[in-house]
Amino acid sequence: MVQKRRAGAIFSPGSEGGGELALLEAIRRRAGQISSSKSGSRIRLGIGDDCALLRPAKDEEIAITTDLSIESRHFRLDWHPPESVGHRTLARGLSDLAAMGARPVAAFLSLGIPARLATAGSDGKRWVDRFLDGLMALAEEHQVPLAGGDLAESPVALADIVLMGAVPRGKALLRSGAKPGDRIFVTGKLGGSAAELAALSAEPEAFASKTAASADSPHLYPQPRVAQGMWLCKKRTASAAMDLSDGLSTDLRHICDESHVAAEIDAAKIPLAKDATLPMALHGGEDYELLFTARPSTKVPRRIAGVAVTEIGRIVRIRKGRPVVTLLTDGSVVALEAKGWEHFAGR
Numbered sequence: 357m358v359q360k361r362r363a364g365a366i367f368s369p370g371s372e373g374g375g376e377l378a379l380l381e382a383i384r385r386r387a388g389q390i391s392s393s394k395s396g397s398r399i400r401l402g403i404g405d406d407c408a409l410l411r412p413a414k415d416e417e418i419a420i421t422t423d424l425s426i427e428s429r430h431f432r433l434d435w436h437p438p439e440s441v442g443h444r445t446l447a448r449g450l451s452d453l454a455a456m457g458a459r460p461v462a463a464f465l466s467l468g469i470p471a472r473l474a475t476a477g478s479d480g481k482r483w484v485d486r487f488l489d490g491l492m493a494l495a496e497e498h499q500v501p502l503a504g505g506d507l508a509e510s511p512v513a514l515a516d517i518v519l520m521g522a523v524p525r526g527k528a529l530l531r532s533g534a535k536p537g538d539r540i541f542v543t544g545k546l547g548g549s550a551a552e553l554a555a556l557s558a559e560p561e562a563f564a565s566k567t568a569a570s571a572d573s574p575h576l577y578p579q580p581r582v583a584q585g586m587w588l589c590k591k592r593t594a595s596a597a598m599d600l601s602d603g604l605s606t607d608l609r610h611i612c613d614e615s616h617v618a619a620e621i622d623a624a625k626i627p628l629a630k631d632a633t634l635p636m637a638l639h640g641g642e643d644y645e646l647l648f649t650a651r652p653s654t655k656v657p658r659r660i661a662g663v664a665v666t667e668i669g670r671i672v673r674i675r676k677g678r679p680v681v682t683l684l685t686d687g688s689v690v691a692l693e694a695k696g697w698e699h700f701a702g703r
């Protein structure tokens with residue numbers, strides 16, 4: 357192994373012991389609290405060696421996902437409380453596992469931050485500790501151990517999360533399973549993240565005290581639908597599924613493309629979150645709810661693990677000259693363009 361740079365060469369070691377090694381030790385201590393308490397852990401070796409070692413069960417497949425969160429793109433230091441940035445970092449990965457019906461097994465966090473975020477501020481707290489508070493609180497809730505990661509000083513803050521999950525062999529929920537005639541459902545409500553982000557950008561000070569997860573904060577503290585995804589998988593209810601990160605208009609298009617089908621959505625049936633408009637629900641993104649389809653004969657409950665499920669439309673055959681996704685609104689039929697979030701699209 358290449359010799360590590362001297363402690364402090366990466367993070368300046370302030371009075372809080374902010375050097376890389378001290379920070380890593382702090383993370384390791386906190387991570388240990390979850391991994392040791394997790395029963396039936398698949399982790400043989402977590403933080404401390406060159407790799408983590410995991411031992412999958414014979415009858416399971418491993419689901420792996422990675423998501424990058426970058427300052428100014430996914431969060432702003434002057435808008436988002438650090439606890440929210442930590443929570444959102446992990447929530448994005450957990451939401452991808454939920455979309456496949458996978459049970460979370462382990463998380464890996466690669467963190468790049470400017471040195472000042474690893475140094476105590478005027479309130480005596482370091483940004484990085486508050487970030488970890490938010491991330492670890494959600495990790496605790498889902499009993500997912502932090503099994504490794506990487507640390508570096510960076511000109512901007514960024515966090516990449518890798519999530520590993522387990523799903524019964526051959527049973528993962530895919531984007532490609534939808535067929536004409538299937539009904540389309542969403543969990544929870546849509547547009548809440550975009551609505552809260554709009555309020556946050558208008559008055560960030562009003563959100564500075566939101567330092568702990570709460571169900572009425574869909575942007576700062578989205579709740580990944582892990583239990584719901586696992587339920588859909590276990591009961592074989594969903595024919596296709598994905599999570600809503602970019603917005604319904606863009607994400608439903610992904611299901612259509614992967615399944616080679618088209619879709620019709622009833623605007624009036626879309627469950628709007630508090631303060632959300634229809635465009636926010638269609639295109640806002642970051643709701644981290646599940647979008648899934650089910651065969652016409654499949655019974656779909658109104659609630660799954662405490663979260664409402666709403667039927668919003670149906671899968672149809674692709675027809676020449678017809679848009680892939682159509683929106684039925686006030687008796688008229690319009691093409692629903694994929695106007696959700698797209699990187700490199702000039703935002």
Ligand SMILES: Nc1ncnc2c1ncn2[C@@H]1O[C@H](COP(=O)(O)OP(=O)(O)O)[C@@H](O)[C@H]1O
Pocket residue numbers: 423452601602
């Ligand atoms: N830089 C990359 N290299 C390889 N695969 C990628 C890269 N970026 C995205 N992908 C893959 O493309 C697919 C779609 O990615 P993305 O839209 O980011 O998914 P999601 O919205 O679920 O996070 C995924 O299978 C993802 O793993």
Ligand SMILES: Cc1ncc(C[n+]2csc(CCOP(=O)(O)OP(=O)(O)O)c2C)c(N)n1
Pocket residue numbers: 423424428429430431432448553601602640641642697699
């Ligand atoms: C400062 C800031 N501006 C805008 C947004 C809105 N936003 C950023 S990325 C994104 C879409 C989801 O992110 P992406 O990187 O596409 O995640 P993925 O689909 O790959 O999971 C949205 C709605 C935000 N969260 N923060």
Ligand SMILES: [Mg+2]
Pocket residue numbers: 601602697
């Ligand atoms: Mg995206």
